[in-house]
Amino acid sequence: MKNKYDVIIIGAGSIGVPLAMSLAERKLKTLVLEAAASPGQGQNKCAIGGIRATHSDGSKIKACLRSIRIFSGWEQDHGDDIGWIKGGYLFPVYTENDESVLKELLKVQQGFGLNINWISADKVRELVPGIAAKDLRGGTWSPDDGSASPLLSINAFYRRAVKLGAEFRFREPATEILSEKGAVTGVRTAQGCYTTACVVNAAGAEAAKVSEPTGIKVPVKPDCHEAGITEPAERFFEPMVVDIRPGDKSKNYYFYQNFEGQIVFCLTPQPQLWGADRRSTSEFLPEISKRMIALMPNVANLKVRRTWRGLYPMTPDGFPVVDFPPALKGYVLAVGMCGQGFMLGPGLGEALAAHIAGKPAAEDKEILAGFRLERSFAGQEKLK
Amino acid sequence: MNRITEHPVLQPEERKKVAFSFDGKKCEALEGEVISSxxxxxxxxxxxxxxxxxxxxxxFCANGQCAQCSVIADGLTVKSCVTPVRxxxxxxxxxxxxxLPRVACVQEFGRVEELDVDALIIGGGPSGLAAAAELGKLNVNTLIIDDKTTFGGKLVLQTHKFFGSVEDCYAGxxxxxxxGKLEHQLKEYPSVKAWPDATCxxxxxxxxxxxxxxDKYYLIRPKALVSATGAREKSLAFPGNTLPGVYGAGAFQTLVNRDLVRPAERLFIVGxxxxxxIAAYHALQAGIKVVGLIEALPECGGYKVHADKIKRLGVPVYTRHTIVRADGKEGLETVTIAGVDEKFKTLPGTEKTFEADTLLIAVGLSSVDxxxxQALEAGMESFVCGDAEEIAEASAAMFSGKITAHKVxxxxxxxxxPVxxxxxxxxxxxxxxxxxTKTPAAKDHAKPxxxxxHCRQEIPxxxxxxxxxxxxxKLCGDSIMNTPQFTGDCIGCFKCLIICPGLAVTIVDYRKDAKNPTVALPFEIGRGLVRKGDKVQLTGWEGADLGEAEVVDxxxxxxxxxxxxxxxxxxxxxxxxASLKLFPAEAGRKTVTDLARADDETIICRCERVSLGEIRRAIRxxxxDLNQLKAVTxxxxxxxxAKTCATILLNIFRSEGVDLKEVTGFTRRxxxxxxxxxVFSGVKCRTEADEKASWSGF
Known part of the structure; x- marks a missing residue:
């Protein structure tokens, strides 16, 4: 049947596109429905591009290790440059408290076999020339992490998914998830109905709204982060630098120099800006300017080119929800990425595709184990 | 030095000389001059x-909008067209x-000053200045800003007399x-603050x-915002369009008329x-030879008096022609044009090549909106006037500024x-x-x-x-759109001849010699170019050759x-x-062009050098979605x-047969x-050079 699919994915974003690619690789007939006009036009293009495996829990670590394998090998395997740089993540430390928190976390991360270490202040200055030296105590350094261009990556994944047979319908949002006797039967859009026994909600910031009619509540609500990009300059540092100290109107912020030489930066506002308003406020640039320049005076002369706001689809505990809720058979949640959809996407896509195909390996199971819908949501992600 | 020292309208001021270097070579600038000039x-x-x-x-734009003219000045990348030489x-x-130059340390951070005003006007051109004056009359707390160091917008580039009506908009x-008049007028209104060198x-x-x-950043909180931001020039896609020497007519006028720099010897114009x-006319005034001007349509879209004015002086105007390519090694050397059919398709075999060092793109304007x-999106009381609202003449812009002020x-x-x-x-x-356009009427009087x-096209x-x-x-009707006619007596005072913006009035005089009349012709090119006793080539109202004549005064x-x-x-x-010819037209050299690689030699996005070929392949x-196109290419x-390429990109979609309803536009941030x-934190830094200089080593 023409309109019959093995899997229908709602959302062609950070999760939906690589998932479609993995499903198509497994020869599953896949359709992706997307409200926007092309892939990655929701929050994916707002991501600044950081990719790290150095989280604090097994599920995310394993998903991201797999993502890193995909990102880092992409150009060799498929020929497209996606701007991958193995630049590492660096958390410079200026206070005693931060040092003890990060060193504590380090033990957990090393326990998972991650390549992350405490480095001296001198080594930090060597990695990031010009970083403020006063009170610098050292930092944690994970050289195997990196970055890639979200824009190039999602389009590369999209092209591959299409090549493998996945279908995409843009400007065609899903309006209803159809079900009968507690099982998914299809999806309705303004243009028509599509039959399937498996629907994946990968709607990012819209996930809760998409899920509402099914009666399955997903605890996802977006908050807003602001980001920007500068003109290019000759490459002068490699790592993603994460400053976890609080500022006047912000929590942490982070930045790196991308493959074009541009510095891309992102700030977590404090208090959090809940809601889906993505218009730019006047507060962001003064705040980030002061914070970045205090840490790295060199960037004062670099011109800011563009700014934007992106949404983090947040869950109460900072971990995603990737699960098969038993209340509706065939309904799959891949939601609540909490701002890490881009780095989680390819690895998580492979693991979820294995589950959907019914042949999950042990690692696939471990990846989803931490992302159950039925959990207390009481804990807190150690490091956002 | 390529400076204009003689100009019929502009008088160079005496300015202090400033020494600087370019790639180690000693150069000389004038005080306050921007690096590009x-x-x-x-x-x-x-x-x-x-x-x-x-x-x-x-x-390229010489207007601070693109970044094509970037250079390194004292270690920093700057736009040379808006950065003064020190x-x-x-x-x-x-x-x-x-x-990036090394910055040693931060000395202090400043505070972002916030300022409340009733009205903020962005742009100090004709419409903004007119709006500010209206607001000033009623003592409204107004701030008008302009990104240049002098107010007037593009008025400061216009050496020609204005059209319109005398009472409404300074015609003539x-x-x-x-x-100057508009800026001076603002001084009468104490409630209006004017900030030059202030960019929104x-x-x-x-x-x-x-x-x-x-270098100080402000946040302005206006009760009403007026965008009097004018327009930016559209660009054109053809092979060789990024060569130095190919740029906008606005940039040319900035170099020539604002900064009195002669950037070209042989000029070609598209549009x-x-x-x-007007750019062609300005070039002639600056002593630059205009090799030709092309227009794709069967008629020039500008005022006929402007077109005729340059034709009479000897500039060949090729209608139904397009630019095929621009060539040169390190800058423009030749321009190749060709005829087009009704569908604007190039006619093979009609190619002609001209030597030119500069090619101006003057293919229309788009509003800076x-x-x-953004202000509307933010829910502000937002108004727009002048070219930012609709592209028209500066005379209309002033009036639209006045009207907008009343809305404010x-x-x-x-x-x-109400207004x-x-x-x-x-x-x-x-x-x-x-x-x-009316045809010349037969003379119906015998006045001495x-x-x-010679003004026969209806213009305001x-x-x-x-x-x-x-x-x-008198005008032939009530509206100022009507053409003028002479009815009555003439005393030969030259007033009409001198004020006419189109240089379309001559005075014929039979008083001294009833058989051999004299004709007085307006001439604004160079002083000393034409002298008593010279033989000159007379030209008719549309440039036709009328043979030789002797100058008697x-x-x-x-x-x-x-x-x-x-x-x-x-x-x-x-x-x-109607006028006299400055130089004979050049025929150009017949050429055959190879367009096989044209798509790859045509640059669409100048900043990132993305070719027409890349765009076409993506569309095919x-x-x-332009956002996806941007992400990929x-x-x-x-x-x-995307100020320059956004409109060209849409044209490419059109030329590929795509309905623009299917195309999603750029998200603008x-x-x-x-x-x-x-600047956003008002930081004061010490550079490594400062550090070294301050360390005396006691």
Missing amino acids: ALYANGIKIFSRHKKDDGPQGI EGMKVATLKGTAR TRGIDIA LAVFSDKKAGVLRG GGNVGL EFHA LKSLGVMAA PQFWFERLEVLKSRPGV VYPVL CNPCVTVCPKKSI VKDFKAENTLVVIVKTTPEKADLA SGMR RAGMGACG PLFVEAPLG
Whole structure:
């Protein structure tokens, strides 16, 4: 049947596109429905591009290790440059408290076999020339992490998914998830109905709204982060630098120099800006300017080119929800990425595709184990 | 030095000399001059090498909008067209991406000053200045900002006299003089603050406008915002379009008329709208040879008087022609044009190649409306006037500024009365496109002295009527769109001849010699070019050759900067003669062009050097979202923020047969002009050089 699919994915974003690619690789007939006009036009293009495996829990670590394998090998395997740089993540430390928190976390991360270490202040200055030296105590350094261009990556994944047979319908949002006797039967859009026994909600910031009619509540609500990009300059540092100290109107912020030489930066506002308003406020640039320049005076002369706001689809505990809720058979949640959809996407896509195909390996199971819908949501992600 | 020292209208001021260097070579600038103009004055046209292909780049917009003219000045990448030269400045070619200079440490952070005003006007051109004056009259707390160091917008580039009506918009006065009058007028209104060198970077959702004044950043909270931001020039896609020497007509006028730099010897122009036609005229005034001007349509779109003015002086105007390609090694050397059919398809075998060092793109303007759009999105009281609202003449812009000011007054509750309806009607007339062109009428009188009005196209203009002391020139109807006619007596005072913006009035005089009349011709090119006793080539109203004539007198009306050349001629030619030819037309060389690689040699996104070929392939692969096109090709991702390529991209979709309803436009995000990160926190840094200098080693 023409309109019959093995899997229908709602959302062609950070999760939906690589998932479609993995499903198509497994020869599953896949359709992706997307409200926007092309892939990655929701929050994916707002991501600044950081990719790290150095989280604090097994599920995310394993998903991201797999993502890193995909990102880092992409150009060799498929020929497209996606701007991958193995630049590492660096958390410079200026206070005693931060040092003890990060060193504590380090033990957990090393326990998972991650390549992350405490480095001296001198080594930090060597990695990031010009970083403020006063009170610098050292930092944690994970050289195997990196970055890639979200824009190039999602389009590369999209092209591959299409090549493998996945279908995409843009400007065609899903309006209803159809079900009968507690099982998914299809999806309705303004243009028509599509039959399937498996629907994946990968709607990012819209996930809760998409899920509402099914009666399955997903605890996802977006908050807003602001980001920007500068003109290019000759490459002068490699790592993603994460400053976890609080500022006047912000929590942490982070930045790196991308493959074009541009510095891309992102700030977590404090208090959090809940809601889906993505218009730019006047507060962001003064705040980030002061914070970045205090840490790295060199960037004062670099011109800011563009700014934007992106949404983090947040869950109460900072971990995603990737699960098969038993209340509706065939309904799959891949939601609540909490701002890490881009780095989680390819690895998580492979693991979820294995589950959907019914042949999950042990690692696939471990990846989803931490992302159950039925959990207390009481804990807190150690490091956002 | 390529400086203009003799000009019929502009007088170079005495300015202090400033020494600087370019790539180690000693150069000289004038105090306050921007780097780009200083480089051109020193004969330097290549400012940077593109990181993608090492191709040479020079000036393009000269308006702070693109970043094509970037150079390294004292270690920092700057836009040379908006950065003044400082004594001892070390300027260098920007090659690829620049190395950041080391900054040793932060000394202090400043505070972002917030300022409340009733009205913020972005843009100090004709419409903004007119709006500010209206607001000032009612004592409204107004701030008007402009990104240049002088107010007037594009008026300061206009050496020609303005059209329109004398009572509404200074018709018959030169643009540069209007700029001065408008700026001076603001001084009468203490409630109006004017900030030059202040660039609006963005309007934010919290209803504040981010303004960079010099290197200090302000957040302005206006009750009403007026975008009087004018227009930017459209660009054109053809092979060789990034060569240094190919740039906008606005950039040319900036170099020539604002900075009195002669950037070209042989000029070619694409576009027969008013901008292109006027640029040709400005070039002639600056002593530059205009090799030709092309227009794709069957007629020039600009005022006929502008087109005729340059034709009479000897500039060949090729209608139904297009640019095929521009060639040259490190800069423009030749321009190849060809005829087009009704569907604008190039006619093979009609190619002609001309030698030219400069090619101006004057293919229309598009409104600068991003701040207005953002302000509306933020829910502000937002207004727009002048070219930012609708592209028209500066005369209309001034009127639209006045009207907009009254809308602002109403929104502020200052004046309850509505804007009079006839103001809107007047604005519509001033905005009018040219109407019908009438053929020359037969002479129906036998006056001994009389004006011949070579003004036969309906345009909104009436200075000749206003100025005639005998009230002998009348419009054929009530509207100022009507053409003028002579009915009555003439005393030969030259007033109509001198005030006419189109140089379309001559005075025929039989008083001294009833058989051999003299004709007085307006002439604004160079003083000393034509002298008594010279034989000159007379030309008719549309440039037709009328043969030789002898100059019997040259009168210099210094206050109006207009020369009147009086020639002796015959009764047959007297009423036909309108001007004199400066040089014979060149025929060009017949060529055959190879267009096989044209798509790859045509650059669409200049910032990122994305070719037409890359865009076409993306469209043919099914891309319909400009944001995706940008993500994949980088077109529109550069410093200018897609200001230049956005409209060209849509044209390519059209040419590929794509319905534009299927195409999703660019998402526009701030900033709209790049600014250093440090300005947002008012940081004061010490550079390594400062450190070394301050360490005395006691």
